[in-house]
Structure formats: C-alpha cells, structure tokens
Amino acid sequence: MRLSARVESVILPIAAVLIALAIGAVLIALDGASPWTAYTALLDGSVGGPDSIARTLERATPLIFTGLAVIVGMKAGLFNIGAQGQLLTGAVFAAWVGYRFSLPAIVHVPLAIVVGGLCGLLPAALAGVLKAYRGAHEVITTIMLNAILVSLTEWIVGARGPFHDPDAGAISRTPLVRETADIPRIDVYPLGFFLGVLVAFAIWFLFGRTTTGFKLTTVGQNKFAAEYGGISAARITVLAMALSGFLAGVGGSIETLGVFGRFESGRNVGLGFDGITVALLARIHPLLAIPSALLLGVLRAGQTQMAFESKVAPEIIDVILAIILLLVCAPIVVRWILRLRKGTTGAESLQLTSGWGAS
C-alpha cells in the first residue's frame, strides 16, 4: 500500500505510539504485571477526572516548551540537547524573582517569566557562540552545560547556597514564591498550559511568516547558500540557540510559578530528553508540539498511579518513550510493520549532523 506523504506524516507517528504501547504491554506482562491493569490505571491517572486532566496539562506544559526549544534548534540545523539545564536555570531564577521581590502581580509574573527565560537563554547562547565562532559542536557543549547547570542549581538552592529556604533544613529548595508571582489556575486547570499553546502558535508564526524565521530555516537547510544570500550563519546560529534556551527557560519559569510554587532540586528531571521526543514526534512542526506534549503529559501524569496499581516499575514509561522515539526516527520500521511502501516524497529524515570542525 502506498500513501501520500501528508497522510503518512499523520499515520506514522500514531502507529509508532501504538506499536510502542504494544511492546510496553509485552514488557509489563514479562515483568509479572497485568498490562490491562497498568494501562487502565495510566489512563485513570491522566485523564480520569478533572484533577487528573489538570495533572496531565501540568506535565505537558514544560514539554511544550522544551519540545519547541528543540524544534527551534533543529529548524536552524542545531541539536540542543541541553534544554534540561536551561530549563532548570530558568526555574531557579524565576523562583528567586518570585520570592525575593514584592511587586504587583501584573508585573511580577511576567518579570519572573522573562528573567527565567533570559537565564535559560544565557547558557544556550554560550553554546551557540562556541559553535559559531569556535567550532565546538553543540551536542557536546550543551550536554556538558547540562551537567554543570544541574550541579550549580543544586548548590544554589542547597544548604550552603544563596537561594536556600532557611526553613528547609537539609532539603535543597528555595522559599515559596509570593502570591503575586503565582500563575493562577482556571478552575483546576493550569493557565501555564494555555501560555504554552500561545507560544507554540507564536513560533509557528515566526517560522511561517517572518524574515527571521526564514533566515533560521535557510541556515538550517544550507548554511553556504544562506551565506551566499547575505545571511550571517554565525549570527543566526547564536540567535537560534538563544531563542531555544529562552523557550526552555520560560518552560522552567512556568513550572516554578504555576505548578510547584518554588524550585526544589530533583523535581524537574527528564524534561529535556522528553522535549527531544516531543520535537521528533511532532516532526519538528511547532503546532504539532502541542498534541505531542499532551501525549507525553498523559504518560508522565499517569505513571505513578500505573506503577502503584499494577506494581510494574515506573521506568517502563521511559522504555515506551524511547521506543516511540526510535520508531519516529526510523519510519522504515513502522512501514515494514504496517506493510506500507515508501511515501511519494523522500523528504522524511532530518539531516542535521554538521560535523565537529569549524566549517
């Protein structure tokens, strides 16, 4: 069977998710648990009622942002695998603005979000500069910055750090942010999620309708052609990384201000890698980041209840997500399973490896 590229681009990701869930079911059964109990608990914990749905939206929110962060990078031919560290930095500094200053809510919330975004921007922009002007590949630099930022955020909110909550004793966390810095909820649903949706539309607009977006994609597709056309590839590389880091930082800020109310070390883990899955599942389309993030949000929100009710190790979700990632990257496997012929257009796999050297 042969499908048009458009139909296939919808069917392949969905098939990837279903196949991964099926493999997950086999693994759960091998682990001695009941897949039926596990998956019903997963759904109950993620979409079973208003509170569960609110939790899914909470989990999906930072993933929209890290997903968009990865997408922005990939559009410009860069692979930012450091969204995790950028998000943590944003989350910490948003918390600091949130508890340290006393301001009216109308200023406080945006200020904390923007400061968080800028703090995510800085390390990413550094990676961009190292790439553009020193030839250091962003995959290595961003993962190193990840490790550095994880340690530094641990320190800054730890017992010896400047942002430590004096009432927390040995727990590494900041004080609660002031009420004026809280991102409110609509009923039980977190407003932050809807901000994420707005930002996804903004990024979509950026790439579809603006000169800057055009420059970003041009550099991503052919750096040399871009230079020939008068676009400075180096500057665009720094800009793409900066925007990518800003988005991750905003994601962290919203997580702090809208969900936890403070920054606590060890709470916002795994969001950077999940962002990669969101981006690739969305086939680096900014709007598709929303459903992709929601899907991962469902898996993450229901994870605890699933593990609790079926006694399967909660890390099964990580395995399922890894299989999803694998299958969306290797559509050939899904085609083989579905007995599909190759689609009409060959433009399916993303090439962004740009070597290690300066060129």
Add this chain to the structure above:
Amino acid sequence: MGPGWRRALPGLITVAVVVAVAVLAYNLNPDDTTPVANRVFRDAPVLVLAALCGLVGERTGIVNIGIEGQLLMSAFTGFYVAAATGNIWVGVLAGVASGAVLGLFLALCAVTWQIDQIIAGTVINIFVIGITSFLYTQGKRSPGGLDPIELPWLSDLPFAGPALFRSTPIAYLSIILVFVLHIALFHTRWGLRSRSVGEHPSAADTVGISVAGYRYLNTALAGGLAGLGGAFLSLESVGTFERNMTANRGFTALAIMIFGRWRPLLAWAGALFFALTSALASQLQFNQVIDVPPQFINILPFVLVLAVLAVFAGSVRPPAAAGQPYVKE
C-alpha cells in the same frame, strides 16, 4: 620538525607538563600523589576506551553520539551477567558484546536507514537510560574485581609506578589497545581502507572497497571497545551498577577524541589529562586545601571539556566524511 610532529606537539607538551608536575608533587608528598595516581589509572581506561570507540567510528565516517549509551548498557550487562554467572570474565565478554550490538545498531541506523547519525546516537542514549533504569534491581553483588597483575621493578617507580603497573588486566588491555589501534589505523591495509572510507567514500567505493561493509564492521568493533570500557566501569572501577552511572563519560570521551585529533596515542594522553584534572580536584578538596562546595568540584571536568573544545575544536580537522551518509551513485 615534520608536520606529524608539529600536529602532535600540543599533546606532547601536555604529557611533559603532567609528568613534570607529577614527579615534583611526588617528591613533595607521596601521601597526596598516590591516591591521585590510583584514581587517574582507575578512571582513564574508561575514558580512553570510549574515546577509541568514537575515533574508530569517525575515522570510518560514522559520528557516534551514542557512546554514553554504549558505556551504560555494557556496564549494566557486564555487571548483571557477572553477578548471575559468578564469572567476571563472562561478564566482561557480555559487556563487550552488548557494546558491539549497539554499534551494529548505530550502523544499521546510519548506513542502511540513513537516519541522521546524531539523532540515532541520541536515540541510543535515551533508549539505554530507559531500559537499564527499568531492569535495574538493587542488591545484586558482583563476584569481585579481577586480580591485579604486578609488573616487577616497574611497579616500584615513583608516582605512577604502583598505580599503573599493579593494574588489572582490562586496564593493561586498554593501553595495549591504544598502541594496537595506532598501528592498525596507520600501518595496515585495514587502517588505510577505513580511513579512506571516512575521508572520501566515493573514491574508496570506486577502487572496490565496500563502504557499507567497513562502516558496519568498524562501528561494531568500536562498540566492542566502548563495551569493554563500560564493563571496566561497573566491574572494576566502581564495583557495582547504578542508574546513570556513566555520568557523561561518553560525551567527555568525544571531547577527548577531538582534543586527540582522532589519533589513538594523543587520545590516550587526553584521557590521562582529564582523569588527572578531576583526580587532583577531588584530592585538593579531600585535603581541604580548598574549601568550596562539592558541586563546584563536580563540574570541573565538564568545564574542562568546554574549555578544551573552545580552544581546540575550531583548529582541528575531523575525517571529511564523518556524519555524511554515503549514497552510491
């Protein structure tokens, strides 16, 4: 001096400085330098094996971002197979095999499916983190490490002698492999053909060298090297398996590979340099010479990687076809 010597100069200077400082420090206080030396030769084999893995792959044109995952997977299988069979050598073999299997998988992604190599490597990393966390069980014990082999006379040398020449078989093997790969890459038919596949695959293809064949073979061999490193990490260096225990060593190894200009001997020097820096930092803190939060010490190796890349990455030339899928015309 010939161009080869000039290229090797930064590495040689590094080695000379390191040796000079080490000997000087040893004469000042052997109580400090002995633990540092021990730690260097306990950490370096993993780094050098991982760097060799990256190097063999890239010399053949395959960028391997999945080294981190290969190390973690083989640390996992090595430890649990050794724990289950009670035989440490079986564990080591299982580690090597699992590294090689992931290498084959990378080649499948890169050569046959033509997925972007960096994405394929990242997929390997994420997949391994997931599967090892899921299968992880606490409380397993390995049958203990391999017995060290002491080389007489050499082990009495100052500073590095007791640490280096009273090593375990895998640590010696890692050093032997550095020299073997150096000779193999630059003085054998396999090496010449591998490098031609990594530099100019269409030319290699024209003279009848199988580009895909060499890429599969070498990526699998390279995976075996990382597998040996991973097995060493869990069975020898640490003595147990923990989630995420590789702690970015695979990525550090890539920086070492770049620092070492895709040459085994320089990569070995780079691995020693990295291991020495982090060993010195923790010893300084242990002696309370410097009183800073432990997190600041933990980030030092990563800051070093960034510094090394910032200085060296732009001035070195990777194999020309690294990262490019080869499509026959």
